[in-house]
Amino acid sequence: xxxxxxxxxxxxxxxxxxxxxxxxxxxxxxxxxxxxxxxxxxxxxxxxxxxxxxxxxxxxxxxxxxxxxxxxxxxxxxxxxxxxxxxxxxxxxxxxxxxxxxxxxxxxxxxxxxxxxxxxxxxxxxxxxxxxxxxxxxxxxxxxxxxxxxxxxxxxxxxxxxxxxxxxxxxxxxxxxxxxxxxxxxxxxxxxxxxxxxxxxxxxxxxxxxxxxxxxxxxxxxxxxxxxxxxxxxxxx
Numbered sequence: 457x458x459x460x461x462x463x464x465x466x467x468x469x470x471x472x473x474x475x476x477x478x479x480x481x482x483x484x485x486x487x488x489x490x491x492x493x494x495x496x497x498x499x500x501x502x503x504x505x506x507x508x509x510x511x512x513x514x515x516x517x518x519x520x521x522x523x524x525x526x527x528x529x530x531x532x533x534x535x536x537x538x539x540x541x542x543x544x545x546x547x548x549x550x551x552x553x554x555x556x557x558x559x560x561x562x563x564x565x566x567x568x569x570x571x572x573x574x575x576x577x578x579x580x581x582x583x584x585x586x587x588x589x590x591x592x593x594x595x596x597x598x599x600x601x602x603x604x605x606x607x608x609x610x611x612x613x614x615x616x617x618x619x620x621x622x623x624x625x626x627x628x629x630x631x632x633x634x635x636x637x638x639x640x641x642x643x644x645x646x647x648x649x650x651x652x653x654x655x656x657x658x659x660x661x662x663x664x665x666x667x668x669x670x671x672x673x674x675x676x677x678x679x680x681x682x683x684x685x686x687x688x689x690x691x692x693x
Contacts, residue, residue: 459605460573467509467571471670472580474677475568478505481684482564486557488688495556501684502563509567516566523562527555579665603650607643614638 462468467475482505486498506513517524535548578594585593614635618624623631 461570465510466673467567469673470677471668471674472572472576474674476580477681478677479564479568481681483561484688485684486561490553498560502560505564505567509571511567511570516563520562527559530555575666579668610642611639
């Protein structure tokens with residue numbers, strides 16, 4: 457599961473606000489440039505961002521394997537026809553490009569998660585959205601970033617335990633039921649433990665967060681985010 461890993465890369469050194477700006481600009485550009493040429497340029501940018509974070513593109517793809525069936529199913533279902541030739545490439549082209557755009561955005565998001573501590577993400581959200589709404593969203597981001605990898609690890613352990621007990625001999629529906637049930641039990645147990653831990657630590661809506669400051673590397677990062685938004689605006693005119 458993708459999660460924050462300390463490092464000394466350029467992307468690690470960027471301010472979280474810069475990385476959020478790049479993500480936002482990339483998402484806007486991805487939905488504005490829908491041609492294969494535009495997506496080829498965005499692919500190079502996404503791979504460059506992932507490479508700068510020292511993430512393996514293949515390893516990132518493996519980590520995103522849970523969403524791949526959904527991204528692949530959309531163009532396959534759209535291209536099916538009820539007569540000869542049974543599959544239309546013309547009909548599948550647009551959803552295939554849309555799925556590819558989503559995959560590129562997920563690659564950039566994976567680089568962000570890998571290089572940004574949870575506390576810095578919360579500080580960036582609360583800086584962007586001041587007041588109680590920002591505190592609420594920041595707290596939500598912090599909980600999700602810390603909670604989701606733990607839940608995924610629980611599901612993986614449940615599946616491995618079932619396989620160790622010859623669970624692969626059971627029907628597929630029963631295997632899904634066993635893993636899902638075990639996962640839900642762990643989710644509720646961890647939610648109760650989290651609630652108790654927050655109360656025991658006198659949970660505060662506005663804790664002392666790390667101080668954010670822009671550095672020299674943030675200048676080209678911000679420029680990239682603005683350039684992506686600008687290319688989307690120019691392309692839509």
